Amino acid sequence: MDHDERLRHASSFGTAAPAYAEHRPDYAQAAVRWALEPAPGWRVLDLGAGTGKLTGTLRAIGADVTAVEPDPAMLSELLRTLPEVPALPGSAEAIPLPDGSVDAVLAGNAMHWFDPAVAAREIARVLSPGGVLAGLWNVLDDDVDWVAGLAAVSASAAIGPRDTPAGWRAEPLFSGTGPDARFGSPVRAEFPHGQRRTADSLVATLATRAGMLVMPPPEREATLGRIRAFLASRPETAAGAFTLPMLTCVLRLRRR
Template identity: 75%
Template sequence: MDHDEQLLRASSFGVAAAAYAEHRPDYAQAAVRWALEPAPGPRVLDIGAGTGKLTATLVALGAEVIAVEPDQAMLTELRRSLPAVRALPGSAEAIPLPDASVDAVLAGNAMHWFDMAVAGPEIARVLAPGGILAGLWNLMDDQVEWVAGLVRVGGTAAIGPRDTPTSWRAATAGMHLPKTGVGPRFGSPEQTEFPHGQRRTADSLVATIATRAGMLVMPEQEREATLGRIRGFLTGRPETGRGEFTVPMVTGVLRVRRL
């Protein structure tokens, strides 16, 4: 993906903010606990917070959360659903917080959009010494046969390079972390996965997939054709064609400590 395409996809979510808030999954609490486990304190920045999916899990776990999000439509949804959370406009490359003001920086399905050459030093700036940077990704479990079939039918625009555990392990390990030799140093990365799931129907899973960046930037006719193929696949499968079902997922976590 070239730089212009990356920017287009990264900025595409605002047009679907309400649908994103309604249909995207939350994060496995065990995964969030693991991400925070080595943090020296309770102050957490959710960067690229979107509509607050990860923010809500952090609040439920008792963290002191500040959410930062660059897209105004997404930020509006976050403030509507979590009015008690301090939610600020900003980005990983320009964080509106003082130096050493948080104990952990977490990003839910967002770290791959960061320009880490700029964001790495900026994240290090706001992290207290010993603080944690962690990215979390919700992944559809393609070891399950019908999910693997859905991946084939949907194509990479619908089920992208970080949307299944197999592709996430290959695409993500170390790739999106701050580079060594740029500003404060980070330790060795750790990576693991936690079981997760989301209750869906065929229609609501189609609606979820429609909020993926690859779908949002697709020409309308092509997008409708792709979603139609996915809907036909889901309604024709015994696992997904009869009311509600659980989408088998894992939450993948990549974490690193600021030295």
Template identity: 55%
Template sequence: MTRSSAFGNIDPETFSRRASSFGGQAAAYARERPGYPDAAVRWALEPVSGRTPPRVLDLGAGTGKLTESLVRLGADVVAVEPDPAMLAQFRSALPEVGALPGTAEEIPLPDGSVDAVLVGQAMHWFDLDRALPEIRRVLGPGGVLGGLWNLDDDRVPWVRGLKEIATSTVSFRQWDPGSDRLEGRGFRVVERAEFPHGQRRTAESMAATIATHSHVLTLPETERAELMARVVGYLRSVPETADGEFELPIVTVTVRAF
């Protein structure tokens, strides 16, 4: 039996395995994944910008990539993360931020206790039918829900070629972070914006980044090694990425609902 998810219809075992695959590589995730541009985070928080400082829940906080930006912007942050290894990595990197074990479907916070709930690279793993009522419960009056996704900009030809190489062995299609999944879910306004972003990479560090994606983490070791070799080989063959560091172009897609 398959599950209808943000990624399309896949079997529940595969979905669960991929959703829980990050903890074993928490240190690599913290080291290799990009953060989020402050402009995108600021836009997500705009509906509550008059609250100083806004109380923000980073839900599915992972290793703290989004929280780092929230702290820079002066927010009062509490984090919730289900994976113990990711949570340990978060607490090590951001000991000054309160971080709790919990899930989007059972948020360990009181009713109306935050001004905003922000989700970085994680909303596609939520069971939205259960998570959205919980999110609305912990949001105070006039609160905002924001989702952010860093997507490699495959409008650039060499990035499109890399994507074809990196996903050639898998059928798990990428989540489309559209606003339609939040429309009609108890929010008055749902909006979407895109922000330019980038990350300095080498062929090896780009392969290491791809290796932290769930569809790669769950491959057998031999297949994973073969895929990484193809990725490095491709990057060595492309003029833009052949020598030393290069800039990976990223689009940060942001959706806000309030």
């Protein structure tokens, strides 16, 4: 994906901010705790916070969290659902916080949208010495047969390269650790997670993916139609609520 295409995808979420807030999953608490484990304290920046899915999990485990989000519509949803959280307009490339003001910077399903070289400088600037940078991604567990089938019929716009465990493991997700050596070597971990869905709400969830949001309407409706037909054909998903098997995957780095 070239620079312009990446920006088009990254800026698409505001068009579906209420649906994103309603349908996207939170993050496994065990994954968030592991991400913060080496941090010198619990002053946390949720960077690229979207509508606050990770922000809410951070608050639930007792972190002192500040959210930063570039999209006004997404930020508005965050402020509506979590009015007690300090939330600021800004981006990974221009973080509106003082030097050394946080112990950890976490990004939920967002780090792949950052400009790595610029973001690495800014994240290192706001982190205290020894602070943690961690990206978290919710991916579908396609070791489960019906989930693998869903990925096959969904097309990459709905379930993309980093949306399954194997794809996530294979993809270089952050390259801000170059010759300037601001961060140590990355480590990865994966944690079981799940989300209660119905066929309709799972379709609505997949419709909030960037690839779906930028797709021409006829193509998007055709893709969603294939997904609906597949879910109606499977005993696991055809009637009532089910748990969507997921993993929360974490990439963690330490500030030197």
